[in-house]
Amino acid sequence: MIPDAITQTAPEGVLVKTTSASTQSVPVHETVTPGPVPASGGAQPPSAPRPRRLPSPIRPSAFGVQDVLILVAAAVSSLCLVWIVFYQLTSLSGGLGFLVCWYLGFLALTWFGTFQMIERQVATDRVVAVVVVSAALLVVALVVFIVAWVAYKAVPTIHWGSLFTKDQGNFQVSDPTALDHVGILHAIVGTFEQVGIAVLLGVPFAVATAVYLNEVKGWGSKTVRTVVTAMSGTPSVVAGIFLYSMLILTGVIGYSGVAASLALTVVLLPSVTRVVEEVLRVVPSGLREASQALGAPEWRTVWSVVLPTARSGVVTAVLLGIARIVGETAPLLFTAFGSQRLNWNPLAGDQGALPLVIWSDIRQANQVLIDIAFQAAFVLISIVLILFVLARIFSRPKGRKGGRTSRARPDDDDFMARIFLPVPIEESTQ
């Protein structure tokens, strides 16, 4: 009897391997007996389905020592292989070419190794993961590297005493101590005035347009939205020559800071409008309805309910818009024109700007001018970084009631947010 063969020697909870010849007809290799088996000899027919132990599933997400070893082995062996092919068998050469071949060999060997050790689908999954992770790491590393590289090139040559207090007017090529006499004050003043005027002109216009697109709507709003989207892709060089052809060529104004501001406004306007519109879109419509149900007119709803709710988003949009235009060079070439001397008046006369300093000094043969270009780049990238960090702080979700986002955050982040936020965070967490 088959059941007897099992029940005879089965203590509680022990895997029993049925090896007797009489059980060969039953397709069961291992049987788990969870409890005392009722001793009812012959009650179960031999063909009854038995609890069956599945082979343990292969989890592609499980990543253990073996998988690390596969990666390391693939890296090392592809390095050796490519090295042999490169330098011994053929006379290929070139550092970057070697790296590219190494990477491709690494991918191939990773796939093959995982395929041999585990399974085909896992191999594909792994290789895709390696590609995705390496692409993202490349991008992140590149960004960090570029920022650090500018700082590395600029900071050792900065003469702090003159950089922010002097302009480039008394630069002389043969002067070995030129860095003591030149600075980029003219460019900083120019950039701040041009960007400031552009923000004053562009932001109210952009917010009003966004309100039109999202709050008032009505005829034409679809067209305007399309136009805004299309305009945010308008080449900045086109914005520059447009202003040039409209104002300077026709003699309305000459090269000046305000012409540059207008060109920057053309760049700023669509991008800020789009972001503000996105921000207004996520203002809960319940708030609008509540305001209107209380009898508020439409302008009052927008002014007192919608815009304050969206305030941090609007501020973020403006900060990012400034970060976008502060480094724009192409529009300034045709409007501010770039001056070596300090010009406080934005309304008349050509004016310097940080990007223009970089643009004009980078290809000079003079080391002092190249140093100045790098220092201007460093100041420019610092401004962008500061604006960016501020924007991140403003865009941080403030809602603590749900406890979804805030609890995962470290405390120092909240501390920073409290400094910069326009409205204090309500202390609702206990």
Next chain:
Amino acid sequence: MAIDLDLPTATPDRSAPTPIVITRDYSTPDRVFRLGVRLSGLGVFALLVAIGIFLFYQGWPAFQQAGWHYFTRSGFQTLGAHPSFGVLASLVGTVEVAFVAMLVGAPVAICTALFLSEYAPLKTRRSLIAIVDLAAAIPSIIFGLWAFFELQPNIVGFSAWLSRHLAFIPFFKVTSPPLNASIFIAGLVVGIMIVPIVASICREVFSLAPPGEREAALALGASRWQMIRTVVLPFGRGGMIGAVMLGLGRALEETIAVSIILGGSFTLSAHILQHGGSTISQLIAINFGSGGKLGLHDLLLAGFVLFILTLIINLAASAIVNRSRSGAGIDL
């Protein structure tokens, strides 16, 4: 506004309620407000139209001079008795730079977006997104500076490697030796610059893939890549195409980084690895103020061509992105 309920318990013999006509009557401040924001919306529209009209109007003399040969000739000889100028080499160069940029940038950007939306650990995701977004905020002149001093000296060897071993591909053939200041290097820089733009749109689109389908795929035993291939990518296809096209628009317009790299010769060639080449925006930025009156009109006409080119690309791209993204508001 009164609410009229036709309850059966009310007087049964009552006649049918007269329908209430609801009209919205805007107060005077509201009318002013609506007019104001509408005018600003129209202002944006007018601005776009004005850009097109002014560039066309100011570029017209150059077109009168050159005729349709403007699109079949290359060069910037606007001074002298026999001016000869055209946009052909610059137009081809623009397309070549954009092509190289897309070839390099788009796959990296899509992989980065996949990493940010699917692979990155939750704890570091926010800061990684911040870093990638920061790349979008770095001014193009900084990229140009970096490419000129750091990338170009290092990549020339790679160009030589490509030309030595892959010369059977026509693009990689080199006929005149110097390999710096090439379309390839310019395209590479632009490719790096468009990565954050394409990546951030793609990431947003990928994160909109419905969680139900994701979980269903995983529950059926799909690996992460199978889930991405069967759920995330098909759902994000439209957005991905649109994002790549927006990146293309950006690649076509890039001025400063390209101008720093490219020397500016108007040779029409498909050999992207060798010295020379120009793009429309580089033509404008480099030659501004050097070609006399006719040269100015020429540059404005080139600007008009670039404007129309990017306008078409961007309109198509935004149409594709918008179709794949629902604009529904969030209700309280």
